[in-house]
Amino acid sequence: MSIVLVTGGVRSGKSAFAERLVKEKSRAVLYVATGVCTDKEMEQRITQHRERRPASWGLSETPYDAAAEVQTYYDYEVVLFDCVSTWISNLLVGVPEDKWGDVEETERIIGAVDSWISAIRDYPGTVFVVTSETGLGGVAMSKLGRWFQDTLGVVNQRIAAEAQEVYAVLSGIPWKIKDERI
Template sequence: MSIIMVTGGVRSGKSAFAEQLASENGTSVLYIATGVNTDIEMEERIALHRARRPEAWGLLETPLDIVSSAGEYENYEAVLFDCVSTWITNQLLAVPEEEWRAEVHTNDIIAQADAWLERLHAYKGCAILVSSETGLGGVAMSRLGRWFQDVLGTVNQRIAMQADEVYAVLSGIPLCLKGERR
């Protein structure tokens, strides 16, 4: 079992690098997609990811429940989870606006991430987790944006602490932050 985290800014090349890692870490790969088709732009982003993936890879679309779906990983040598930040976005958008930043919701999302990481430790293959890095930008101007940054920052730190390898991708160039450099 190994956990590899790939983080970086939006459009930094992190997904393409993670796809390369997945190809190197197993002949059978499960791609876990968290994106939800909400408009034409998102439809185009999803189509781009689909076009880059080998047809032989399995696909699991799970925008919300990542914990119970982790049992499906066992049939694959590698899983590529793309991406943590989109999963958190989906979680936050499911909360009514008047309850944004409520501690109960924040704690629930973090607890789900922790339970998922626990399930990953039982997985015998290689788990490659993609997430956006929010720590390089300014503080968001909206209440929802600040909540997103707070929750994602916490979850990213928890993943990075437990990961065997962590990469930051900047302008298409992966930088090894933790573990063996590839």
């Protein structure tokens, strides 16, 4: 298994960059989509991503239980998981408001990510993982926003520790910030 993590801010160009890397690597690609169509804006974002992808790529819509879908990865040489931050958002908004920031809920969500990481360790291909970087902005104004930043920060660090390569995309410009192959 090989992990390539691509991080950056919202609308930084991280997904498009990851898609270019994947296109260079393989034709047998599984695109793992975590988005849920909740309104017109999200529908437009999903459509934009769909239109950019080659029709030959497989698709797994996996908004909640990523570890349960890992067995589908084995039919492909490369997986593009887009994106961790949306996946974490999906998990957080499913928690009742009175439990936002709760240590047990946070551990459950981080545990779901740990289960996914553990499940992909045996996958023989490359998993490209897209995520948003929450550490470059200010502290969120809402309790849910702060919980999202804190949880995603921990999750991103765990995935980056497992990754062989990590890129940060800023204003459409990718920077390689980790390469264990060198």
